[in-house]
Amino acid sequence: MKSIAQINEKIKKGKAVVVTAEEVIEIVKEKGYKQAYEYVDVVTTGTFGPMCSSGAFINFGHSNPPIRMQSIMLNDVPAYGGLAAVDTYIGATEVSTKRGMEYGGAHVIEDLIAGKDIKLHALSNGTDCYPNKEVLTTINKDNINQAYMFNPRNAYQNYPAATNSxxxxxxxxxxxxxxxxxxxxxxxxxxxxxLINDPYLRTIGLGT
Incomplete structure (x- = not known):
């Protein structure tokens, strides 16, 4: 059995066999489970299809003086403020208040990942512990605390493809x-x- 240390050493030397989750399926078909296990070192599983429920949680870090963000705009795209003081969730399908359908939450996420600057405008009623009532600044992936992309409906069955005739x-x-x-x-x-592999729910079952 391979240890993590052994695999890490192969990665450092550039000798590790790294495949995607889709590729490993074919390798198992060709070589069988045992030989595939011996052959493959790493299987990458970041294979999901972003869709209408996708979005990103972002923690901006505190301003000075601190603010409890309630109304949040990122590049003029509304983001949810009902989380912790400087956290937000921006949905991929949210649209810009100024550019409409031309720009939205998915574009903000794409720009953030690409390292571009994002305009942050946040408002608050203000409290004793969070006295600041407005923040207008620029953020990017290097000056925020955290950003996580989520895709809650990744295994959805009915969204394979769409085109327009x-x-x-x-x-x-x-x-x-x-x-x-x-x-x-x-x-x-x-x-x-x-769901695509089990269209008649023979294994999954409703509610699982």
Whole structure:
């Protein structure tokens, strides 16, 4: 049995066999479980399809004086303020108050990951322990405390792909669909999805 130390050493030497969760399925089919176990060192499992429930929790860190953020805007996109003092959740489908459908929560998350600066505007009623009533500043991935992306409905069954056969652009929960089959958007974990692998719920069962 391989130890974590042995695998880490192979990674340092550039000799580790690293495959995705999708790739390991084919390796097991070809080699069998035992040989696949001996051959593969690392399986990456960050394989999910972002969709309408996706979003990010962000902790900004405290201002001086401190503030209990209640109304929060990131690049003019509303974010949820009903968490801790300087925490927020920004949903991927939230739209900009100034740019509408052209820019929204998913773009904010993309810009944050890319290292771009994000305008933060937060308001508060103010309290004795959080006297500050407004913060207007710039954040990026290097000056915030934490950011975690979440995808609550990752194993959803009915969102494999969408396209548009009409002559006009349409806006849907699957994103912007260009006319005349100009693009296809997809949101699924594919062959890793337990619901797609078990469409008749023979193993999963309702409520599991």
């Amino acid at each position: 009409t002559n006009k652009t349409i806006y849907t929960y699957m994103g912007t669909l260009l006319p005349n089959y100009g693009n296809i958007t997809y949101s699924t974990s594919g062959e890793l999805s337990p």
